[in-house]
Amino acid sequence: MRTIALGLAAVLTLSGAAPARSPVDDHASALAALADVRAAVAEIVRIEDGYAVGHGAYLRAAHRAMNALVGRRDDGYAKSFGDPGDGVGTLGHLDLMLDKAGTSLWTPAVQGAKANVLAAAEDLQSALAQKEMEEYQADLTRALASLALVVGRPSQSGVLGGLSGALANTSLGVPLGALSASGCAAPVRAPAYGVVAGRLAYVALPRSAASAGIPDDLSVARVVVQGDMVVLYTHAARDAAALCRSASRLQRTRSVVASPSQISYTVAQARAGAAVYRRYCLQCHGADLQGTAGPSVAGADFVATAQRNSWSLSDLRTTVFENMPFSNPGSLTPKQYAGVMAFLLASNCYPSGAKPFPPTASPSFAKVKLAAVPRAKPANAKLGTCPVK
């Protein structure tokens, strides 16, 4: 017992500033990721603005910026140079945010930020290998350009908004434990965050707090003083209001059917996945999914095998995303792979849901065992498949 407890403690210490948190605090992760980026930028700016002489100072700056970006668990981390960040690194924080079931409205922004961090890290790596000052500076300039995109701007959401945009305009801006209300109605108390389908519509502050100044990372499109509250409407408020109107129309006409399991994909996604399947998978797995050069991937034979071998959704996902197409694995985009997963789930008669199958992995997939879908009525009774139309 004692040894085990010690081991666990060691693991927690090793993972540094990202201890096991429950629930996962994406807001804090985003802020920490931003702080690490800013630390890296400061490191680069300091050496660029300074008058350091000698190779060592420049190498040190690039190493330190790199450390803040990639974190101590990455191979590129060089401990001896010190770390102006928190040790987890921007990448570590972003991975924590992306490594989960489902996608949020802010997922594309975080994915974009991650791509830009990787680009910046590559430029820093290149800078480390340079012998000429001019080349070194060119690499650092490129890294700064990428990092500016990681930080982004609060006035925009999506990939262009970067982390600031996501914090200012999506539910990512809501701190863990803060009061989150429906953004379709006006706020009734403060502090509160108004959210509509992942969009942050407003932040309501008590007048006393607002008088001390408006938080830096907010994007305020409109300010309304309402009794004791100051309501800061974001750039996403307009979009949110439109959604509120269409949702109320929908609610009057039909009720929303929830997906019965943790497996979710959309019909549109399955259709898109069918096209990807035809192009990249059909050659080996067949038009009827019963396998030609490869094994069956849907229907009675597939489900029986999956059950016999106790396959989880994670097992299926790993094979699809990492080892297919067999002649060139990993060559499709995450979106294409997610579409193929949606197509396979649909073909195996899993009901569609409101959420698309996510392009990133989720630990919860390991808990979902593949099995025959109860009460499913395969359109192709002989094969046990549900063709995607």
Add this chain to the structure above:
Amino acid sequence: MSRIALGLIVLTGLVAAVLVGGSPQVGAQGAWPTSDSYVNADKDAASWLLPARNYSGNRYLSETEITPANVGTLKKAWSANVDARGPLETSPIVWNGTMYVTSSHNDVYALDAKTGAVKWHFPYKPHVIAFSANRGVALSDGKVYEGTLDGHLIALDATSGKPVWNVVAAHDLTNTFYTMQPVVYKNMVLLGASNGDWGGIGYISAFDAATGKRLWDWNTIPGPGEAGHDSWSGDSWKRGGGAIWSGIAIDPATNTLYADTGNPQPDFLGTIRKGANLYTNAMVALDIGGSKPALKWYRQFIPHDTHDWDPAMPPVLFTGTVNGAPRNLVAAGDKGGNFWVLDAGTGALVYRLAVSTQKGQNTEPNRKGNIACPNTNGGVEFNGGSYMPETNAFYVPSVDQCGIWKSQGTATYVAGQFYLGGSFPALYGPSTGYVNAVDIGTGKFMWRKHLAFPQIGGALSMSPGLVFTGGVNGDFTAYDAKTGNVLWHYATGMTIQAPPGSYVIDGKRYVVVAAGPAGVNFADPRLNKGAPTLEGSYKHPTSATITAFTLP
């Protein structure tokens, strides 16, 4: 019990010998090849009795009819369609005017070797674990033997195609299947297990040819207390791999079986299986004269492989001239792009030659990914080549590809799934192939031909100076054995990943090859777009065909 069983086997053997000895060997119904026929298979011009024609595994033929001068007039004699749900890798067995072939999903066909007409067809619907492929049947004593994709060994009546017996031969049906063409030796059917990338342990088994009863297994991974076990860290040997995928060679004079073993597992993660990982990626020479096989020697080609670079090519025994003196040799080829020549008696290395681009081979795949060549489907593939005494050259096709390799920090075994500790490499750069002629006297190239597509069809050489082989784009080609010049070609319109064979019927020599859809490894997107061949455009096939050629 065992003494009684042994007595019965001997008795059955005697009866069979008497029966066969008392009837004419060719022409009459019920006349089948004997043990002697197999040992002397090279002298039987009419037949093709073993996967590579002889126990030596040398796909070579001494003959006079088809020559470099007349090969240009070779014409299609017939073609026969078979089940097209996967690639054809079958090496046809020809005996007494009948040809036995298989489809990827284990259908067996007996064809009239002169016309291609189907005499009988045995359909089979196996559950496919990993991919569909079958490399052909063995024929003995009126039975046709096939190892199946669902781990069975089946014996069919060679005259009717009706099952005689059907045994579960593989030990773990969740991860083990058969693709290898069985080989009959004395009273045994020898069959290696395919489970290389799915978390099994490799073994080769002998089954009683009469009953299907298991006689022995030889495991490629030594267990606790066995020599070589300490080449595995911890419990890693338990899912260590070392499948026996490909063909085998046998020296009947010494009862020595030569087999090549597959890569270790998890394929791309070496850190959890520290050590050389014996006997993976190796050639083993086993004494199979006794009741259990005994290891005579082994030669590990790539110790502690982390790239799935196993020696896919079946071993080829031959007597070559090295430094002016004859020497008994055995050849091997691996997916790492190496062609190996060893001393057949001791396993000592005679030489190694790179037949594909090699790069980044000493870097283990990591999380970030690194480029190494060949790709996992590169190098020398599963049909290998042949030695021609007339030129003292070895002819072997190869695949030229590079890949981007990645591993994970961990590997988890899931029944029926890949056990890789990473992922198969993504193709990096072009995908091409070579036909190589290696001068055995010097260990250097005599010639090599660079082709636009991977070459995996295996080479047949014929004494007048011809080399036949086929490519992924469907070109079936005859090369001048001395120069590499193309003397004849035929566009099958399908992918060739089966080896050529040859036989004589009514005094005429035929060359035969199987072609069909591309297998999972070679589903090249170019093939769907109409890939170029020597005669026009490749069309994605809807059929799988056995085609025989003869002079007009």
